[in-house]
Amino acid sequence: MSATRIPMLASTSARFTALGLDSRKVLARAGLSPAVTQRGSLDTPQFFAVWHAILELSGDPLIGLRIGSETGPAQLEAAAIAALHSATFGDALARLARYKRLCCPEEIRVEREGPLARLSFHWILADEITPHAISDAAFASAHAIARRGAGHTITPRRLELMRTPPSVAPYAAHFGCEVRTGCAGDALVYDAAALEVPFVSHNEDLLAVLVPALDAQVEALGEIAIEKQARAALTRLMRGDRPSIETLARQLNMSTRSLQRRLGDAGTSYQAVLDGVRLETARRLLAETSFTPGEIAFFLGFEEANSFQRAFRRWEGRTPIQWREERAPQVLGQPGGRRKKGPLDRSAGAVKISR
The missing domain is CATH 1.10.10.60 (Homeodomain-like)
Known part of the structure; x- marks a missing residue:
């Protein structure tokens, strides 16, 4: 199974401030009481409500791209750290998919389809549509990990979106690729060869310490229902x-x-x-x-x-x-x-x- 709640990190308040947002106002707009936030974690509806509040209070329809791309190394969760220090982009995505479920009920899929590979994110306990800002942040974060790891931009073939935003130009500029709208799902599509791109940030010594601990946590979660x-x-x-x-x-x-x-x-x-x-x-x-x-x-x-x-x-x-x-x-x-x-x-x- 996956973790069913999403942790409220100690750095959350500082990140809100960096975005020009007051954390108290964000939580109030999301309808969350101090008693809820003191638990240190949120369920999926509460987490979605926070992202809706961030989007509303910021007034920035592209804030998800900002959040995903501006996350610094010190703010990366364990799954992203393991991904960043992998041998190749494909290895990084595999580790991201394996370890992401330790911290939230999100499934990451990398599906090969002939000469292409599709990267997509899915909230498995969601009863509502994932807020656009969350999807934007997830893709921007993966794009940033690829760039940091490879030492250069790994350009996708295209970005597929279910929705049609007011303008696709900011997305085309951010990811450097074609943007298709009205698709059956959101995905970043790469040439399959991109999965073999080596990471200059590869650190086998760090992985030797980090991966066994993460694997043990995954095993402790047990089999997915x-x-x-x-x-x-x-x-x-x-x-x-x-x-x-x-x-x-x-x-x-x-x-x-x-x-x-x-x-x-x-x-x-x-x-x-x-x-x-x-x-x-x-x-x-x-x-x-x-x-x-x-x-x-x-x-x-x-x-x-x-x-x-x-x-x-x-x-x-x-x-x-x-x-x-x-x-x-x-x-x-x-x-x-x-x-x-x-x-x-x-x-x-x-x-x-x-x-």
């Missing part, structure tokens, strides 16, 4: 198809019968997990993109749009369009939440709207 494993795998597999339980079992390196038994022991089932992933993905696509219900139905593997409409009404008690109008009036950050649409396209495993 089967339901979370299944949800993560289904999310990866869902790209215009309905992954079967047999396909899911192969992804998890177990027999279909074992998967059914373990899910049953956990009080759930393949269908329940599939429905949960479909609903979560549908919410994100409705809120973050202008995909039509028919396009979302295709992405989620429904045979026809009407089947998706019926399922969504069963889950949410309203149609997808009603949900979008009620819950996401500012889709894509534009008044009215609409933009001119092009035909549905798929690229590197992600759906996007062609320009």
Whole structure:
């Protein structure tokens, strides 16, 4: 399993001050009482509320990029320190993915797709859309680690965003690459060869001390719950198809019968997990993109749009369009939440709207 709470570091107040923010005002805007913060950690909704407050009080839509890129070595958590001193960029991302779950319920995925590699971040206990500033900070931090480690910028092939920000120019300038909007998920896409770039910051002596301690902590966490494993795998597999339980079992390196038994022991089932992933993905696509219900139905593997409409009404008690109008009036950050649409396209495993 992963850590379920996010620590409030001793340096948090100083970082707020460096950003021109009053920590007390941030916590008050987030609706957090002193009693909550004195615990020293936050759950996922509280953590998201803090980031919403940071965005609102700063008035800076790009503050996530600032936070992610301006984090100094002294502020790096153990996972980032281990990543920075790895042998290659690929090793760094692997360590970041392995050790990040020690400090928060966030999953980092590096998925090779032919000549490309996709880096993405996922909050596994979130019941709401991840604040844009958190996603921006995560990508900016990974970009900064790559630059510090290699001694030069490792330029991504492209940045994929679900949303359409008012301008993509700041993102293109920050990452030095093409920016695609209206995608099925947020990701930094690299040439797979970039994973082999050596790090000049490689320090095997430091890793020899740090890694065993981190590995011991990971082992102490135990195995990730089967339901979370299944949800993560289904999310990866869902790209215009309905992954079967047999396909899911192969992804998890177990027999279909074992998967059914373990899910049953956990009080759930393949269908329940599939429905949960479909609903979560549908919410994100409705809120973050202008995909039509028919396009979302295709992405989620429904045979026809009407089947998706019926399922969504069963889950949410309203149609997808009603949900979008009620819950996401500012889709894509534009008044009215609409933009001119092009035909549905798929690229590197992600759906996007062609320009």
